[in-house]
Amino acid sequence: MGDWFQTIVDTEATPEEAQGLAASILDWLIADGFVSAERTDCVLGADAGHAPGAHYGEAVEDPDPELINVWSNGLHVTVGRTVFDAGQGEPSAVTCPHCAAETPLVDEYWSLIEEGWARFRDAVGSWAEGEDEPVACPSCGRTAPVHTWLWADDHFAFGHLGFTFWNWPGLRPEFVAEFSRRLGGHRTVLLGGKL
Ligand SMILES: [Zn+2]
Incomplete structure (x- = not known):
């Protein structure tokens, strides 16, 4: 079984503002219990990420109680010019x-x-x-x-800021919309794929 990911990409953030926006989104996700504050080894393709928090279920359509037992279940924040892609397929x-x-x-x-x-x-x-x-x-x-x-x-999204959730069930549209609102109304793209 492969690992599935969903990435919310801000396609409008400038290189200068990406770091600040990343920090403010992370503050919100931690404060509301969507992810835990500490950085641990729980994501693929990066050193560390944030594991699901106590209220992670409110971010997804169909909470999976087993997620907590999956090793790669965290959030990884990407800051920097990146071509985000959907992984497998053309x-x-x-x-x-x-x-x-x-x-x-x-x-x-x-x-x-x-x-x-x-x-x-x-x-x-x-x-x-x-x-x-x-x-x-x-x-x-x-x-x-x-x-x-x-x-x-x-299939591709080009941007300087992305939030990748590993193996989370489908994100609720309201949760994704809240990102866009908190990113100053920037256009976001939700990209999903498998590794
Ligand atoms: Zn043309």
Whole structure:
């Protein structure tokens, strides 16, 4: 059985404000008992995170009493320029921010269409390093930075701040909306995947 994660990405936080926003969200999550204050070894892909708190069940649709026994059950906060991705599987399609034309990236068997993906691969791969490579739309010919394209199923989200919950049941929409409110109304993307 793989590990499942959900990441709430703030797609609008600037590099300068990300750290402060991360701290204020964490304060709220700890104060309301969603996560515990101490940092422990409970997340994948990072040294430490925050295990579920006494009231974690209020954040999810269907609380699982077994979560507490899962080793990787914590919250990891990512601060810094990151391409958040949904883990397994291929991006299915991407939509041009200018003309709204959709470019399919997988065929009927869910295999990646090489010539479609080739247009985006380098730009997606280099964004985290600080590049803003423009990608030309196959329909209208105009270019747009890769992070402004709209990825089907939120396969990728580009941002400087993300909150990853490991193996939590589905997050309640109200809980996710509260993030956006506390992040100053920033647009958030909820991305889910498996490792
Ligand atoms: Zn276009």
